[in-house]
Amino acid sequence: MSRLREALERGEFVVTGEVAPPLGTDLGAMLRSVETIGPVCTAINVTDNQGATLHLSSLAASLAVLDAGYEPIFQQTCRDRNRLALQSDLLAAWTLGLENVLVVTGDDPRGGDHPQAKGVFDLDSTQLIEIAEGMNQGHDMLGRDLAGSPGFYIGAAAFPEAEPWDIQLLRAQRKAAAGARFFQTQAIFDIDRFARAAADLRPSGVRLIAGILLLRSPRVIDFINERLAGLLVPDGIAGRIRSASDPAEEAVQLAIEQAVALKEIADGVHIMPLGLDEALVRIVDEAGLRR
Amino acid sequence: MIITKPRDWARIKRNLDEIGAKSVFIMGCGQCATVADTGGEKEVLQAKAALEQTGRTVTGWAVGEVACHLGGTKLEARKHVGDLDAADAVLVLACGAGVQTMADSTDKPVFPGLESVFLGNVIRHGVFEERCQMCGDCVLDATAGICPVTTCPKGLLNGPCGGMWEGMCEVLNDRECTHVRIQRRLAAQGRGTSASLPPKDFSAKLKPGSVNLRGERASKRAVRAATPKAAVPKATAPDAAAPEGADDE
Numbered sequence: 001m002s003r004l005r006e007a008l009e010r011g012e013f014v015v016t017g018e019v020a021p022p023l024g025t026d027l028g029a030m031l032r033s034v035e036t037i038g039p040v041c042t043a044i045n046v047t048d049n050q051g052a053t054l055h056l057s058s059l060a061a062s063l064a065v066l067d068a069g070y071e072p073i074f075q076q077t078c079r080d081r082n083r084l085a086l087q088s089d090l091l092a093a094w095t096l097g098l099e100n101v102l103v104v105t106g107d108d109p110r111g112g113d114h115p116q117a118k119g120v121f122d123l124d125s126t127q128l129i130e131i132a133e134g135m136n137q138g139h140d141m142l143g144r145d146l147a148g149s150p151g152f153y154i155g156a157a158a159f160p161e162a163e164p165w166d167i168q169l170l171r172a173q174r175k176a177a178a179g180a181r182f183f184q185t186q187a188i189f190d191i192d193r194f195a196r197a198a199a200d201l202r203p204s205g206v207r208l209i210a211g212i213l214l215l216r217s218p219r220v221i222d223f224i225n226e227r228l229a230g231l232l233v234p235d236g237i238a239g240r241i242r243s244a245s246d247p248a249e250e251a252v253q254l255a256i257e258q259a260v261a262l263k264e265i266a267d268g269v270h271i272m273p274l275g276l277d278e279a280l281v282r283i284v285d286e287a288g289l290r291r
Numbered sequence: 292m293i294i295t296k297p298r299d300w301a302r303i304k305r306n307l308d309e310i311g312a313k314s315v316f317i318m319g320c321g322q323c324a325t326v327a328d329t330g331g332e333k334e335v336l337q338a339k340a341a342l343e344q345t346g347r348t349v350t351g352w353a354v355g356e357v358a359c360h361l362g363g364t365k366l367e368a369r370k371h372v373g374d375l376d377a378a379d380a381v382l383v384l385a386c387g388a389g390v391q392t393m394a395d396s397t398d399k400p401v402f403p404g405l406e407s408v409f410l411g412n413v414i415r416h417g418v419f420e421e422r423c424q425m426c427g428d429c430v431l432d433a434t435a436g437i438c439p440v441t442t443c444p445k446g447l448l449n450g451p452c453g454g455m456w457e458g459m460c461e462v463l464n465d466r467e468c469t470h471v472r473i474q475r476r477l478a479a480q481g482r483g484t485s486a487s488l489p490p491k492d493f494s495a496k497l498k499p500g501s502v503n504l505r506g507e508r509a510s511k512r513a514v515r516a517a518t519p520k521a522a523v524p525k526a527t528a529p530d531a532a533a534p535e536g537a538d539d540e
Contacts, residue, residue, distance in 0.1 A: 162453070
């Protein structure tokens with residue numbers, strides 16, 4: 001049984017972290033990250049060709065996380081595979097022991113390292129969530145009985161700071177209706193907007209894990225504001241990091257404050273440490289989130 | 292209409308060089324490529340001048356009424372049979388359908404002079420936008436007359452994606468998000484917006500497309516080709532504009 005599901009359904013505040021599979025076959029660096037953040041995380045997301053850039057598959061890397069003794073959240077994007085491959089990989093994931101799946105649309109290939117690639121998008125994330133939920137009920141997307149069915153804990157992405165919120169909310173509600181049980185959000189900079197999302201989505205019976213992105217340097221802020229879709233660091237926060245004598249330390253302090261504030265309204269936090277894995281552990285400890 | 296763009300001139304020259312073509316016949320199109328300013332009389336004459344600058348002879352040229360119409364293009368080829376006979380190659384300033392029609396209308400090697408890019412809406416003269424991909428499984432009934440398959444860069448049916456910001460598209464960030472536009476228009480029309488759309492039937496667009504309105508007059512082979520085993524063919528693009536006598540050749 002998924003520990004993530006158990007914890008969230010028990011009402012426990014969870015911490016999730018994130019690792020990226022390598023470009024290559026050496027899992028060493030990823031597993032060192034896993035060993036650092038694993039002990040303080042309920043589960044660890046394993047990204048799927050994130051940013052439309054080539055990496056080893058989330059399926060194999062999630063298995064490696066499981067083998068290391070931690071619980072992975074297998075990520076599946078709709079960008080790189082058609083409905084046959086997506087269903088096939090979902091079935092494979094369950095047989096490998098992967099119980100959590102986060103279903104996302106995926107960034108457009110035009111912004112990645114293979115801009116000439118054909119973006120598949122045969123299905124969108126709402127449709128794939130519904131298919132995964134159907135598999136949990138014992139059938140494929142055509143309604144045919146499966147010989148053995150999974151029991152995935154299905155997650156989706158949500159974007160509390162993206163306006164217009166009414167339209168993002170509708171999308172999130174559709175995902176919940178399709179079968180998403182938990183949401184992991186894009187990085188939160190405005191606690192009030194997260195509170196609005198929580199109030200609007202709670203009636204759908206979903207758990208909300210709030211994103212915290214470690215703004216480790218002014219360069220990271222520039223990258224987010226210029227290159228990353230669907231995210232903008234507000235001036236106040238950007239100014240605080242930029243003017244700090246030690247931006248990395250200031251970013252950790254900011255993340256701790258965010259985690260403390262989110263503890264009151266979220267069901268968990270998803271911390272994206274951007275390579276500073278030890279910082280994730282400090283944030284968890286100093287925000288009083290370690291169990 | 293079919294939108295075309297000029298093709299890389301170096302590539303055209305290389306095509307002609309590869310078969311050692313010293314003389315060329317140029318065929319334009321009086322329909323789409325004329326409106327798109329890529330294959331009308333003006334552009335055909337520009338291509339003629341450019342070819343002559345490379346030391347080649349242009350034996351003749353024509354701008355047929357509709358380059359993709361087999362009967363009309365064969366007729367045009369017959370009218371210019373002398374010029375065509377004198378040419379080593381034919382350069383066609385039309386879409387890919389026009390190029391292939393010309394290639395079926397002469398024994399000479401035929402080369403594309405344009406790139407075919409999309410089925411375009413004419414926003415105003417000289418401004419074209421892609422609004423329909425001719426997918427064969429129209430969703431415009433549910434999307435307030437705005438096609439997400441075409442105008443959302445990811446082709447999502449249930450958007451917006453996570454990249455939408457302040458109502459703008461993530462990929463083409465000078466454009467409004469298609470899904471925001473759809474929801475706004477549905478709401479303005481007082482239409483329901485809660486249901487998500489099911490996965491699309493991509494088998495409706497299996498290539499090559501074929502429609503035959505002539506029923507029993509079609510050969511068995513044509514009927515077989517038009518009827519894929521797994522899908523019921525939908526007559527989505529009847530060639531209503533085809534003049535009479537299209538198959539009289």
